[in-house]
Amino acid sequence: MTNDEIRQKLTPIFRDVFDDDSLEISEATTAGSVPTWDSLTHIDMIVAVEKAFGVSFTTKEVGSLGNVGDLIRLIANRAK
């Protein structure tokens, strides 16, 4: 999958977890720009992403995510 396809697949997940139907995400999006994205919903999002993409992350990886771009690259690496 290309990065952009990953991003498109992530969008409905983000919209659901962060409770915002109009949310648009880009590689630069961070938790700070989404009001409902906090440490609690962060893991909800990770769990949903893991389910949707059939991958599994470590705590270390989850803790090192800075923005959506990092997540996309992480998924891309896993999917290989």
Added chain:
Amino acid sequence: MRSSERHLAKDSILRLGMRLGVFCLPLMLFLVLLEWLLASVPNSYSAKRDLLKELASEVETLIVGSSTANFGISPSHLAGSVFNLANNGETPYYTDRLLTQVVPELPKLKRVIFVAAPLTLFQKFQNGGSDDWLKYFYQFEWHIQPQRSEDRRDLRMWSRVALFHSSANFSKTISDSVQQFLQARWTGRKLIGIPGMDSRGWRTDNTESHDLGAKAATGIFNWYRSRFHEENLAENVALMEHSLGFLRGRNIEVVLVTTPVWQTFLDGMNTDLWLREFSAYNALSRKFGARHLCFLHPPPSLTAEDFRDSVHLNSRGAIRFTKILATELDRTGNSGGIR
């Protein structure tokens, strides 16, 4: 970072430091102002000093001792011009220092009455007790140095701000002082005496009877015991010898008086210690030709209504006792009798 930038930055830090220093100058001034304010407001020590100064040229009899004297003897009920220089909790060391300071300033002084509270000769200021507070006032108002050398280096001996700051309610002390100061300015009166003290040094704020019971007496014993030490006896006797010798050398009559205590105190008192003290007093009076008037067992005319607690008289009792004392002083005259 280039050295020129570093130099500039260091310069700015220096300037910040200097600005801070300039900022602190008025604060220093403020502290000095507080110091001056606290010194202008009278306390029981400064009050006695200033009141005595006013009467210095006429005082014939001086009363010294601790709280039993402070509350228990009313100068205006004795013959002649009398002043009560006793201070609560005073020990023989401080009495000695006070006398050597004050007596040369009293040209007409003929007689000094030493009032001995029970166990006085065994007592010395403790450290960490309520006595600690008193030694600062002796230093501030009378310039009497504390007995322990390490106390001399205590900042609170030199600064009233430091002293009051170390107690609780510093803010209240300051606001009370400001109030008193402004009131005095407003009414034009001089700030000398304190309420509850008459012009001859007698503490009058003492009219109601308090607890004469055995339990309260125990509280008093515990306080005495906290300042008590066997070794102090020799030291205090030496101090008394110094005081008496000093006075007799100036041909001033000395009278040792023991004020009355209530039955509950007598019941709980260690008679052994008291007898040792009593014999010490007797020895002193023999040596220096002083009279020793012991009223420890209260004269029959004094009742429970005359006592504030088992060891102190109240105002009513003080007046009645002083009259009894006056009669006794006249009666025994110069016969050097011991009662």
Added chain:
Amino acid sequence: MSFLSAEFALFVALTCVIFHAAPAAWRACLLLVFSYLFYASWSLPHTLLLLATTAGVHMAALTVSRCRTERRKFALTSATIAALVALLAAFKWGGWLAGMLAAAGSRGSGTIAALLMIPLGISYYLFKTIGYLLDVYWEKVEAQRSFVSTALYVSFFPQIVSGPIQRAGDFFGQLHQLQNPEVAAASAGLRRILLGLVKKIVIADRLAVLVANVHADPAAFSPLELLLGAYCFALQLYFDFSGMTDIAIGIGSLFGVKGPENFNLPFSARNIQDFWRRWHMSLTSWLTDYLFIPLRMAFRGWGNAGLSAAILINMLAVGIWHGPKWTYAVFGALNGAFMVVSVFTLKKRNAFFKDRQKWDRWRVFFGPLVTFHLLVFTMIVFRAESLQQAFSYLSNLIPHGGTTGVAAWPLRWSLLGRSSGTLAAVLTLAAVIEFINWSSNQPEWRKRFFSLPRAVRWGLYYAGTILVILFSADTLNSIYAQF
């Protein structure tokens, strides 16, 4: 020496002068020496403990970063962390254990108790070391080669008494600033120290008397008085701790180190989760990163039950971090329970209000109000001497409808220990200080403040300083210095 004493002020002044006069290369070492001197002034044996712990963690971090196999890395990290946690537990609950042994009549418990006297700042510095080690394990931070750096991070004296708990990466990233501290930051630091002193000495300590009276004997007070006491405690705790944090951050700035914030207008929180992201932030964010997220990841297979467990454990940790008292544990558990409910119903609440725009406007007001009251409730338990006292307080808070208890009105100020005038003055000052707090982060207000003539600005500083001097005699040690 206590943070709030004249000797400490002198200490800071002296160390500042020496620090800025010294050549840049010496400054880290000097700060380390100062920090150890400060620590030694509290207790020499505990200073050795601090040194030993730091050395141990420093070596462990270096070894972990050089480990070749994942298994060895994991083993060393978990062993070291287990040791650090055991150390913390021993000191925090050892005293309690010794007390229990003494009560049970066991001999020798006196010596145990003496040995286990809680060392200054152990909760804070052990958290720093555990966080540092985990960051190295997760490769977020490079292991420090210089022992001076590590030791300075762990013992940095402005932060050791009551935090804030700075992250290793944040601190090490600032070390180069010691060479050239920003003047603007230093002068802001001075202002911040003054603000902190006013908060703690003038505001928090005035409220302390009232709170202490009410908690000493709750049955003697009316429900309204107890409510007032509860509000005052929430305020006291906030001003006490945020004041100490301000002082700590301010002093750090004098040396070129900016510490993390601990508070962000906590009482404006919309819900309980939001509150804990605004209160004691350095602790809660630490727990989030090093406890909550790992737990949550471990429990992610268990859905909602897993989330609830992670939240409860996390909040319980917040509670018992404060000490081995049931009241702290219950405080944590209550907050955990409230948070679980809030988290699970948040989406539904949001949906509810989205459809009712009119009510949504009121939510801005009621959200913080409800949250505040929930917190006040849990803080009653936090402050109580024991669970029985807490229960007594809470049950007396409910009006008895005239059958028993004290009359509801008026408020008996002499019994409460503060006059209504004093309380009104303190609360007004508190509001002013909070405004200053908030506006110091708003560029508009900052501009307005600095455009005021220097005489006016200095006048305000003098007002604050004189208030601090006048009230500094009646000051009590910070609540948070005992943790």
